[in-house]
Amino acid sequence: xxxxDNMIKRSRLKSPWIVHFDCGSCNGCDIEVLACLTPMYDVxxxxxxxxxxPKHADVLLVTGTVNxxxxxxxxxxxxxxxxxxxxxxxxxxxxxxxxxxxxxNVLNGAHTIIPVDVYVPGCPxxxxxxxxxxxxxxxxxKAKMGLGPQPAPTYMPGDADGTPDMTPNADSAPEQNPGxxxxxxx
Amino acid sequence: MLTIFSAIxxxxxxxxxxxxxxxxxxxxxxxxxxRIGPPLLQPFYDILKLLGKEPxxxxxxxxxxxxxxxxxxxxxxxxxFMGGDLLLLFFVLTVGAVFQVVGAVCVPSPYSNVGAxxxxxxxxxYEPILIxxxxxxxxxxxxxxxxxxxxxxxxxxxxxxxxxxxxxxxxTIKLRKSPFDIAASHHGHQELVRGVQTEYSGPYLAxxxxxxxxDLILILGLCAMFWHTSFVGMAxxxxxxxxxxxxxxxxxxxxxxQWMVQKKSLLLGMGLALVNLLWLYVA
Numbered sequence: 115x116x117x118x119d120n121m122i123k124r125s126r127l128k129s130p131w132i133v134h135f136d137c138g139s140c141n142g143c144d145i146e147v148l149a150c151l152t153p154m155y156d157v158x159x160x161x162x163x164x165x166x167x168p169k170h171a172d173v174l175l176v177t178g179t180v181n182x183x184x185x186x187x188x189x190x191x192x193x194x195x196x197x198x199x200x201x202x203x204x205x206x207x208x209x210x211x212x213x214x215x216x217x218x219n220v221l222n223g224a225h226t227i228i229p230v231d232v233y234v235p236g237c238p239x240x241x242x243x244x245x246x247x248x249x250x251x252x253x254x255x256k257a258k259m260g261l262g263p264q265p266a267p268t269y270m271p272g273d274a275d276g277t278p279d280m281t282p283n284a285d286s287a288p289e290q291n292p293g294x295x296x297x298x299x300x
Numbered sequence: 301m302l303t304i305f306s307a308i309x310x311x312x313x314x315x316x317x318x319x320x321x322x323x324x325x326x327x328x329x330x331x332x333x334x335r336i337g338p339p340l341l342q343p344f345y346d347i348l349k350l351l352g353k354e355p356x357x358x359x360x361x362x363x364x365x366x367x368x369x370x371x372x373x374x375x376x377x378x379x380x381f382m383g384g385d386l387l388l389l390f391f392v393l394t395v396g397a398v399f400q401v402v403g404a405v406c407v408p409s410p411y412s413n414v415g416a417x418x419x420x421x422x423x424x425x426y427e428p429i430l431i432x433x434x435x436x437x438x439x440x441x442x443x444x445x446x447x448x449x450x451x452x453x454x455x456x457x458x459x460x461x462x463x464x465x466x467x468x469x470x471x472t473i474k475l476r477k478s479p480f481d482i483a484a485s486h487h488g489h490q491e492l493v494r495g496v497q498t499e500y501s502g503p504y505l506a507x508x509x510x511x512x513x514x515d516l517i518l519i520l521g522l523c524a525m526f527w528h529t530s531f532v533g534m535a536x537x538x539x540x541x542x543x544x545x546x547x548x549x550x551x552x553x554x555x556x557x558q559w560m561v562q563k564k565s566l567l568l569g570m571g572l573a574l575v576n577l578l579w580l581y582v583a
Binding site: 156165 | 337502
């Protein structure tokens with residue numbers, strides 16, 4: 115069975131099916147995500163298929179500002195994906211809330227709700243950056259399967275001051291009470 | 301005894317051939333859209349990955365339906381390779397299609413349910429054509445046995461050209477290709493999120509996909525039967541059918557079900573088939 119296991123592990127890296135969830139963004143990031151599927155970039159070369167269904171997908175691409183209304187949906191989509199899975203957070207709003215950071219109705223990033231593996235900054239990021247983010251997510255999957263070295267932890271740009279809840283891959287991230295905006299002091 | 305062993309051998313080779321043809325299909329499709337496309341072995345990577353995923357299901361019926369779909373596809377192919385009975389093959393094939401619908405309606409997901417309703421309409425469209433094609437086989441050979449075709453001296457294509465075209469309709473529907481692809485939305489993933497296959501995930505989706513490969517081999521095998529006298533003829537017929545299907549898939553928009561069932565399939569497909577049968581009866 116060692117051979118079959120090995121084949122399955124290698125196949126995982128060759129067929130990352132994505133599901134794309136827009137938490138209410140301005141559509142800029144979403145257009146860039148879909149641009150990756152066009153003949154110009156053609157990510158199907160690497161086996162990437164836009165599955166549009168969390169139950170079929172391996173990689174979750176999240177864009178847009180996470181707020182109190184859609185955080186349940188985001189969590190549910192994440193939980194519907196069968197393991198092994200990876201999460202790529204795309205765009206300024208999804209990383210930290212962007213221009214809406216610390217407003218009363220916005221949570222500061224998807225990492226407050228689900229464990230994020232890769233951050234892709236930008237407003238919006240270029241399709242090349244998004245493809246690179248998916249490739250990095252595959253590196254994370256590879257490390258989880260014990261096939262490669264653990265990638266260096268990525269911090270959100272501008273938030274690398276080491277506050278514990280800003281660390282990606284922190285298992286504790288979803289358990290923290292996401293309902294209260296953390297820095298809404300005033 | 302030899303027939304059984306060769307049929308089982310064929311059954312083992314069929315998923316490999318089906319996967320390769322699917323990979324070729326994806327590559328040709330990509331080229332038609334001026335893309336590079338995935339590697340030829342991509343369908344195998346997909347299947348292996350799906351088999352290795354965590355098995356999550358909504359209920360046990362879904363798992364049962366996935367297994368029955370695969371078993372009935374495999375059984376239909378086995379009957380075909382053993383030169384068995386066409387009517388038996390038809391019924392076994394129908395069981396698989398019905399269980400896909402059963403699997404899709406046993407969950408509360410609206411996408412899955414809409415997909416199931418559409419799958420029933422698709423069955424309404426292709427099953428009469430398929431059975432008329434089998435009646436055509438029987439009128440030419442005098443028996444419903446597949447092996448009887450090989451006793452004919454002339455290729456069936458000369459006697460049943462219109463039935464071959466009608467089989468093309470059934471092929472397009474069964475392969476979930478574009479103008480008729482309303483139940484699973486194979487390429488337009490966003491509209492129905494795979495319709496009847498929405499709720500299957502991980503290993504069970506892999507079973508459904510392998511069943512689809514076996515169906516592909518079976519239908520292409522039926523196409524090959526129309527020119528049984530030469531291997532070159534079979535290859536030409538299969539290659540031409542498959543390429544035409546891929547081309548049609550890429551240049552057509554999807555039809556609404558009313559169009560598909562009433563005008564395209566029932567009128568045109570059945571019309572072609574009936575004219576051909578009438579001709580066989582008179583000649």
